[in-house]
Amino acid sequence: MICNKCGRQVIEGANFCPVCGADLRYQRNNNSGSSGYINPNDETNFGYTLLSFFMPYIGLVLYIVWLKEFPKRAKSCLNGLIAGIICIIILFCCVYSGRSHSNSWHRISPESVISEKTGV
Numbered sequence: 001m002i003c004n005k006c007g008r009q010v011i012e013g014a015n016f017c018p019v020c021g022a023d024l025r026y027q028r029n030n031n032s033g034s035s036g037y038i039n040p041n042d043e044t045n046f047g048y049t050l051l052s053f054f055m056p057y058i059g060l061v062l063y064i065v066w067l068k069e070f071p072k073r074a075k076s077c078l079n080g081l082i083a084g085i086i087c088i089i090i091l092f093c094c095v096y097s098g099r100s101h102s103n104s105w106h107r108i109s110p111e112s113v114i115s116e117k118t119g120v
């Protein structure tokens with residue numbers, strides 16, 4: 001949990017903030033059941049960012065599953081997911097433009113170029 005007086009990370013279940021000495025019992029009772037609940041296991045994880053980057057479908061599923069319970073972890077997945085999708089789009093554009101290039105290259109066959117030049 002986070003002390004709402006000094007903003008430092010405090011051990012879950014502590015009665016007083018070790019940094020500023022604020023009474024955390026009041027804060028905890030105030031937060032319980034409300035939207036202020038933060039899952040102690042919720043952390044940003046670069047591993048999940050990488051996973052989502054290489055496997056966007058899995059990243060999307062993890063993001064949806066964790067969105068409510070682990071918002072930070074879900075955001076890690078989302079970051080990887082977005083980066084992965086952008087890379088796929090860039091890759092797709094490269095392959096597509098590469099293909100259309102080779103298509104136009106094929107249309108002008110070497111034989112027709114040679115016959116044009118030599119006049120055969």
Ligand SMILES: [Zn+2]
Pocket residue numbers: 003004005006007008017018019020021022
């Ligand atoms: Zn404090």
